[in-house]
Amino acid sequence: MTYTFGPKISSSEITPHEIYLSRRHFMGSALATGAALAASSALSATSPVALSFSQNAIPKPSDTVTDRALATTYNNFYEFGTSKSDPARNAGKFTIKPWTVEIGGEVAKPKIVGIEELFKFDLEERIYRLRCVEAWSMVIPWIGFPLSKLLAQVEPTSKARYVKFTTASKPDEMPGLSYRVLDWPYTEGLRLDEAMHPLTLLTLGMYGEVLPNQNGAPVRIVVPWKYGFKSAKSIVRIDLVTDEPKTAWNSAAPNEYGFNSNVNPAVDHPRWSQKRERRLPGFFANHDTELFNGYGEQVASLYSGIDLAKFY
Template identity: 55%
Template sequence: MKSFKPYRSQFKESQVTPEELFLNRRQFIQGAVAAGLITSPIAALADFNFAPNSNFRPDLKLTDPEHALNYNNFYELGTDKSDPPRYADSLKTDNWQVRVEGLCAKPQTFDMDDLLAFDQEERIYRFRCVEGWSMVVPWIGFPLSKLLDKVEPTSQAKYVEFISILDRENLPGQRFNILDWPYREGLRIDEAMHPLTLMTTGLYGKELQNQNGAPIRLIVPWKYGFKSAKSIVTIRLTDKQPVSSWEQAAPDEYGFYSNVNPNVSHPRWSQAKERPLGSFFKKKTLMFNGYAEDVADLYKGMDLKKYY
């Protein structure tokens, strides 16, 4: 596998939020909360031990956290964009464990202390929803490859399946057959081991909030957002291509790969442009969401219109 190249922004300098401005804004908000002047869901969370990774800090304008925290797709909590923050308390994350099993030499169950023991780093990633909206978020987490290395995948392991929480008693969305619960997603093993693929435990300098997939989720920044499974409880190494939840529900609309491709329209809308959260205007969508230089080789020789 080729080594990762630091991401080069395609944004103009005038569109960049200076890092010191963002950090000062965060400090101001925290200070105001401490003084009782404002209430912020970001500042109210526990501080996180993490280090910014300079290779993953492109000069991109960050999405305002109020948008990223309050405009969510998380069908376990409801289908409206406002349902996840409204019903966030329904997601119970105490004593969370993630089981890694299947075609590996050392299957293990990890609790959150184990997962947080991996070096946590902050990476600024683009995020593109299949619905046509996008955001830029400073995620915190660690490469999925580090977790998979712990269990030692066998040579037969060709795919990685991710299974999210099943809790029909508490999660209001799971009381309806919106999807075949629990939520499932999958990656090819080389996609899972890629340096960009992140197991995510936080965002905006704080622990991951429930509406964003707490306590641990996947982020695959060159794919549409639904590929990044939330609230993961099981990771399974397999020799068979998993059938993801949206692929099962609508195979003509949601393919297994679901790489961001402005040249391949969704059957019901174009993917050529996207609307950044907080902006009225749309902008052009980039191939592989702007990560083509780093991931295009994964799909060399593949018909990206056929394997969408």
């Protein structure tokens, strides 16, 4: 923790929620008409183009979207440094063009997907709550499509039971890699049924635009009922595997970070309580944490009969 006064966010950078919403509506309608026109140019991953998407959000009435300026300056992305302000500071020179995602393992049709190809899927906006294992939360409008659509293309075999995600590892562009806080490259994993769940989003954008580098550009996953670290960023490989894959945080501290890591107020982190959370940028940790981050209706059936305290 260096002594800085955090990333300075001037109040002018923060878009009032109403304006943010109206801008989004504007972009929505503008893009509806211009979709055909933009069809080819919108594939460019680096220009901060507004993405074309349909809305498919399941927020709660109490969920106010977190300001973009906060969600893009307070990040855990250790490849760019362990301080929350490091990713926004250090991710600028990260090159995301060209970018491919290699999909292999227990699949009938392994393939290497160019990032342009991913942008051709029907994109949806999903406003999800993001609950970090550190007991803070945000509400973020992601843009992407269900991972299941991509996995269906490679045809997982009957041996495929887990999905392993591998994050990019470019030492020249990711200063955090020189410091072995975790086993690089960063890996994460899901059970196949979790990966195929419609809420699991292969994510290409947020706040109406392509992902900023510090948020996992150009492609990441978002698994809203699990703690944030399960949602791997800047993905270069997706492997379908038979055995539970080794994952970065679980390997680093298995007693603190389980493979499942479902949001659960009843199971404390050994060093802090998970009962409540701080909805940023609020001062008080007065938000009750919900089982499965409030997505129980959609995902609880995945865990019926499983002791969530034992398999945390």
